Amino acid sequence: MLPYARQSVDESDVAAVAAAVSGDYLSTGPAVARFEADLAGWTGGHPAVAVTSGTAALHTAYAAAGVGPGQEVLTSPLTFVATAATAALLGARVVFADVDERTGCLDPAAAAAAVTDRTTVVTSVDYAGLPADMDALRAVADRAGALLLEDAAHSIGTVWRGRPVGSLADLTTLSFFATKNLTTAEGGAVVSTSPELFARAASFRNHGLVRDRGEQRWPDEGPWHQEVHAFGLNYRLPDVLCALGSSQLARLAGFVARRAEISARYDAALADVAEVRTPARPDDAQVAWHLYPARVPAEVRRALFEHLRAAGIGVQVNYIPAHWHPAFADLGYRRGECPVAEQWYREEISLPLFVGLTDDDVDRVCELVRGFFAA
Numbered sequence: 001m002l003p004y005a006r007q008s009v010d011e012s013d014v015a016a017v018a019a020a021v022s023g024d025y026l027s028t029g030p031a032v033a034r035f036e037a038d039l040a041g042w043t044g045g046h047p048a049v050a051v052t053s054g055t056a057a058l059h060t061a062y063a064a065a066g067v068g069p070g071q072e073v074l075t076s077p078l079t080f081v082a083t084a085a086t087a088a089l090l091g092a093r094v095v096f097a098d099v100d101e102r103t104g105c106l107d108p109a110a111a112a113a114a115v116t117d118r119t120t121v122v123t124s125v126d127y128a129g130l131p132a133d134m135d136a137l138r139a140v141a142d143r144a145g146a147l148l149l150e151d152a153a154h155s156i157g158t159v160w161r162g163r164p165v166g167s168l169a170d171l172t173t174l175s176f177f178a179t180k181n182l183t184t185a186e187g188g189a190v191v192s193t194s195p196e197l198f199a200r201a202a203s204f205r206n207h208g209l210v211r212d213r214g215e216q217r218w219p220d221e222g223p224w225h226q227e228v229h230a231f232g233l234n235y236r237l238p239d240v241l242c243a244l245g246s247s248q249l250a251r252l253a254g255f256v257a258r259r260a261e262i263s264a265r266y267d268a269a270l271a272d273v274a275e276v277r278t279p280a281r282p283d284d285a286q287v288a289w290h291l292y293p294a295r296v297p298a299e300v301r302r303a304l305f306e307h308l309r310a311a312g313i314g315v316q317v318n319y320i321p322a323h324w325h326p327a328f329a330d331l332g333y334r335r336g337e338c339p340v341a342e343q344w345y346r347e348e349i350s351l352p353l354f355v356g357l358t359d360d361d362v363d364r365v366c367e368l369v370r371g372f373f374a375a
């Protein structure tokens with residue numbers, strides 16, 4: 001079986017993990033701060049706080065933004081459910097706005113029509129690695145008095161209009177799950193352009209503990225004293241995994257380049273298959289492609305999926321519209337609310353895309369797609 005995604009772990013990664021696991025720290029040690037500093041090298045210098053997953057990053061970012069009951073978080077339904085679920089868990093109402101037909105990213109016009117005076121965060125999703133029109137979304141968020149959050153689980157390494165992911169929104173969340181562009185097995189990070197939001201995210205990651213005497217309410221309690229000013233969680237990413245993260249970051253430029261080559265090879269090989277729509281490639285973005293989201297006529301998508309799976313090709317569908325999940329349906333969300341995203345879902349099939357995929361693998365997948373439509 002050819003997987004649809006696979007991590008790239010080499011000897012340098014193994015050596016980094018081995019050094020960390022046999023060192024003095026397993027949980028929080030020097031590799032954490034090093035990884036966070038290394039991440040800032042990719043975000044335009046904006047600081048990062050490492051957490052245990054992309055989901056934890058979203059939860060932390062929403063908590064830092066003060067999301068809670070009575071508020072609305074506006075986002076795209078064409079995403080992994082965690083983008084919306086973490087806001088719902090904090091008590092906010094999630095408002096789904098439709099996506100741009102060409103890119104699958106949150107449509108600024110749809111977002112502008114859906115914001116209200118209760119909107120506190122507008123969350124954009126870098127679908128497949130490509131950011132939405134962040135300048136237009138910034139204007140929408142500013143007019144609503146809301147913060148702009150970018151779920152960049154797919155897109156570390158992407159540069160949009162000359163600016164790297166991490167510098168485009170007030171809060172940016174990353175995922176280092178095994179299938180993502182860069183992995184720490186499980187892991188994630190929150191990046192912020194705002195020192196106040198960043199401080200709140202860093203505090204939430206570690207129970208909200210205040211250890212600095214100058215900031216404590218009762219500093220004379222004793223040298224052991226620490227206190228909690230705002231509740232948080234333990235979302236600390238261990239030293240061992242941060243060591244893997246730094247090692248992977250040193251390879252990220254190569255990952256991005258290989259992903260771009262594979263993506264372009266699919267484009268070229270599928271260009272003359274009339275039934276296949278290849279991904280849009282706006283010329284103002286250098287994209288770190290996480291997915292290769294092809295679109296085919298909805299009535300044959302399932303048959304093509306089964307044809308490829310039967311031939312040992314690990315394809316996927318990204319994504320079941322978030323508001324279709326029963327947990328949202330039970331809250332009153334209905335199919336048909338976001339017709340563009342829903343049609344995208346019906347037509348979408350993600351072809352394998354990972355660093356270790358060979359040109360021959362790509363050609364074989366394309367031959368199978370071609371054969372399916374020729375039959």
Ligand SMILES: *Cc1c(COP(=O)(O)O)cnc(C)c1O
Binds near residue numbers: 054080125
């Ligand atoms: C993977 C992903 C997440 C969640 O990240 P985890 O690290 O798996 O928790 C959130 N949003 C999007 C768009 C994702 O692809």
